[in-house]
Amino acid sequence: MIDNDMDECFLKEILILNEILTPLASSYRLSVGAAEELNKIALAHRKDVEDAIDRADDLGHLVDDVRRKLKKCMKKYFSELDYRLEHMEEIQKKAAMREKLNSKLNELSKGKNKED
Secondary structure, eight states: OOOHHHHHHHHHHHHHHHHHHHHHHHHHHHHHHHHHHHHHOTTOOHHHHHHHHHHHHHHHHHHHHHHHHHHHHHHHHHHHHHHHHHTHHHHHHHHHHHHHHHHHHHHHHHHHHHHO
16 A cells, blocks of 8 residues: 555656656647648758658657556556545455554553653
8 A cells, every 4th residue: 555655756756747748749740730831842952851761750659658657656546546446445444453552562661661
């Protein structure tokens, strides 16, 4: 089971990947559009058009990589949420037991410190 620190880590990673993906996808669209416009220009050299298409293709691969990583991270996060929802009662009981044990330990340590 994943704790709250891990949840925050997942959420931060999701946010970071999303922040990367949004402008990268916009750049990809602009790059594809620029390659298309360059292709329409009669005086454009074939090599320039091919280079523009290659740049757009490279950006497309980056977008795909980030999207795959984001999807993988979101799947892990959602599967953990599903697990927690299915086992919520059990998790709450264990948390309550842990809290009781911690309070007992604190009482015992306070009592021991008073004796010293």
